[in-house]
Amino acid sequence: MTGEPVTLRVNGAERPVAAVAPWTTLLTVLRDEFGLTGAKRGCNQGVCGACTVTIDGEPVRSCLSLALNCADRDIVTVEGLVPAGAPAGALAPVQQALAEGNAVQCGFCTPGILISAHALLRRNAPLTVDEVRAGLSGNLCRCSGYKKIVEAVVSASEARP
Amino acid sequence: MEFVRPDSIEATVAALQADGAACLAGGATLVAMMNADLVAPHRLVSLRDVAALREAARQPDGTVVVGAMRRHRETAEETDLRDGQLVLSEAAAQIANPPVRNMGTIGGSCAFADPAADYPPALLAADARFSLIGAEGRRTVPAGDFFLDWYETALEPGELIESVVLPPAPARTVGSYTKLARVAGDFAIASVALVLGMDGRACIHLAVAVGACGPAPVRRRDVEADLIGGGLGDTEIRRLTDALAEAFDPVDDVRASADYRRRVAPRMVRQALVEAQQRISETP
Numbered sequence: 001m002t003g004e005p006v007t008l009r010v011n012g013a014e015r016p017v018a019a020v021a022p023w024t025t026l027l028t029v030l031r032d033e034f035g036l037t038g039a040k041r042g043c044n045q046g047v048c049g050a051c052t053v054t055i056d057g058e059p060v061r062s063c064l065s066l067a068l069n070c071a072d073r074d075i076v077t078v079e080g081l082v083p084a085g086a087p088a089g090a091l092a093p094v095q096q097a098l099a100e101g102n103a104v105q106c107g108f109c110t111p112g113i114l115i116s117a118h119a120l121l122r123r124n125a126p127l128t129v130d131e132v133r134a135g136l137s138g139n140l141c142r143c144s145g146y147k148k149i150v151e152a153v154v155s156a157s158e159a160r161p
Numbered sequence: 162m163e164f165v166r167p168d169s170i171e172a173t174v175a176a177l178q179a180d181g182a183a184c185l186a187g188g189a190t191l192v193a194m195m196n197a198d199l200v201a202p203h204r205l206v207s208l209r210d211v212a213a214l215r216e217a218a219r220q221p222d223g224t225v226v227v228g229a230m231r232r233h234r235e236t237a238e239e240t241d242l243r244d245g246q247l248v249l250s251e252a253a254a255q256i257a258n259p260p261v262r263n264m265g266t267i268g269g270s271c272a273f274a275d276p277a278a279d280y281p282p283a284l285l286a287a288d289a290r291f292s293l294i295g296a297e298g299r300r301t302v303p304a305g306d307f308f309l310d311w312y313e314t315a316l317e318p319g320e321l322i323e324s325v326v327l328p329p330a331p332a333r334t335v336g337s338y339t340k341l342a343r344v345a346g347d348f349a350i351a352s353v354a355l356v357l358g359m360d361g362r363a364c365i366h367l368a369v370a371v372g373a374c375g376p377a378p379v380r381r382r383d384v385e386a387d388l389i390g391g392g393l394g395d396t397e398i399r400r401l402t403d404a405l406a407e408a409f410d411p412v413d414d415v416r417a418s419a420d421y422r423r424r425v426a427p428r429m430v431r432q433a434l435v436e437a438q439q440r441i442s443e444t445p
């Protein structure tokens with residue numbers, strides 16, 4: 001790759017890349033340089049939500065974020081939802097809820113859904129169905145499992161202490 | 162392609178003077194177009210580190226200055242906007258979906274000037290103006306003179322939108338933004354932005370702008386002016402919707418036919434005006 005060096009803070013770790021071209025997106029660096037393939041490239045146009053990650057705590061499209069513009073930001077991908085050092089196979093509560101609620105079909109949309117849901121769950125109050133639907137409105141599921149996804153996120157919000 | 166990240170307005174304007182330079186704001190439109198190989202600026206000038214562009218502030222007289230880098234989510238939640246100015250936050254809340262609202266900015270949306278975008282009609286109805294800065298200095302352009310044609314604005318090459326300025330809305334006016342779309346979060350088939358003030362049965366403030374029905378938002382100030390001071394019943398509303406419809410120049414696209422837009426937009430205006438009057442009469 002031609003370009004300039006950049007260091008990105010991903011899931012709490014500082015990760016240098018030797019050369020990133022100006023047009024390279026965060027999604028490309030996550031997948032091709034760091035091997036973090038949780039975020040998916042569905043449309044590369046900001047529409048589908050499969051590439052959603054959080055930057056400084058807010059869900060955004062990694063396909064529309066240029067890598068060089070993400071220096072000094074806190075980036076969290078689906079791989080970072082489970083705290084570092086947790087036992088192998090451990091799941092975050094929202095992941096557990098989707099798994100138990102059979103809310104995953106092919107799974108392509110799931111990493112983006114988990115990131116959006118995780119951001120929603122940071123609010124304290126239990127979430128209503130309408131709040132969850134609005135919060136996940138930027139994440140498309142081609143298998144159309146929305147009902148179970150929404151139910152699982154509502155139940156995860158009710159289970160919160 | 163070159164990438165620069167200046168940290169002041171002066172340095173940004175200087176960086177924009179090169180041929181093929183483009184601002185990078187939220188990237189929600191620009192990066193999508195780069196991904197599709199539709200554009201390839203020679204120099205990307207990132208605005209992320211220019212702190213002054215990220216502020217919004219309310220002045221003592223009620224004027225609100227919204228920095229170009231304010232994101233849609235921030236504008237949707239802006240507590241500095243009052244009365245009729247709320248037309249802007251209502252519009253911001255209906256743009257796209259949460260991740261896109263966390264990225265996209267008011268400056269980027271207005272510079273791109275999609276004819277179906279939500280801010281342009283809202284800014285026309287709010288009588289907003291743009292503060293632009295370029296190599297020759299600052300200038301102010303009213304929203305009505307900013308949106309010129311399909312994806313065309315009054316911005317000159319090398320010029321930056323610094324902020325959008327909303328004048329104080331007359332007290333007790335209401336602002337509303339209604340959007341008709343195929344699904345929540347899609348671009349508008351048609352949209353109606355309005356700011357209305359009533360004193361009893363008399364209309365004392367009226368501004369209606371229609372989006373997605375032509376190259377730029379449509380407003381009929383001539384007819385609005387005629388209606389000030391009188392009632393706002395069926396006959397008066399009809400005068401305004403007829404005049405607006407005359408000025409529509411919609412297209413057929415994937416969202417709706419031009420004919421459908423011509424039929425639906427006047428009905429949306431009527432409904433928005435009736436609802437706004439109701440809201441005013443219910444407010445003590």
Ligand SMILES: Cc1cc2nc3c(=O)[nH]c(=O)nc-3n(C[C@H](O)[C@H](O)[C@H](O)COP(=O)(O)OP(=O)(O)OC[C@H]3O[C@@H](n4cnc5c(N)ncnc54)[C@H](O)[C@@H]3O)c2cc1C
Nearest residue numbers: 046184186187188189190191257265266268269278279322
């Ligand atoms: C999936 C999706 C759905 C969307 N739905 C809607 C919708 O329903 N309604 C709606 O209104 N919009 C919608 N948008 C567009 C969205 O609002 C974009 O955020 C907006 O159009 C561009 O803003 P930006 O900050 O991302 O600008 P960028 O993409 O960074 O830039 C856009 C253009 O503006 C220029 N520019 C940016 N800032 C400035 C400045 N300060 N001065 C001068 N030029 C500047 C850039 O050089 C570029 O040419 C949608 C976008 C996506 C991806």
Ligand code: FES
Nearest residue numbers: 042043044049063
């Ligand atoms: S790949 Fe980013 S939104 Fe579809």
Ligand code: FES
Nearest residue numbers: 107109141142143
């Ligand atoms: S589970 Fe297949 S796209 Fe959502």
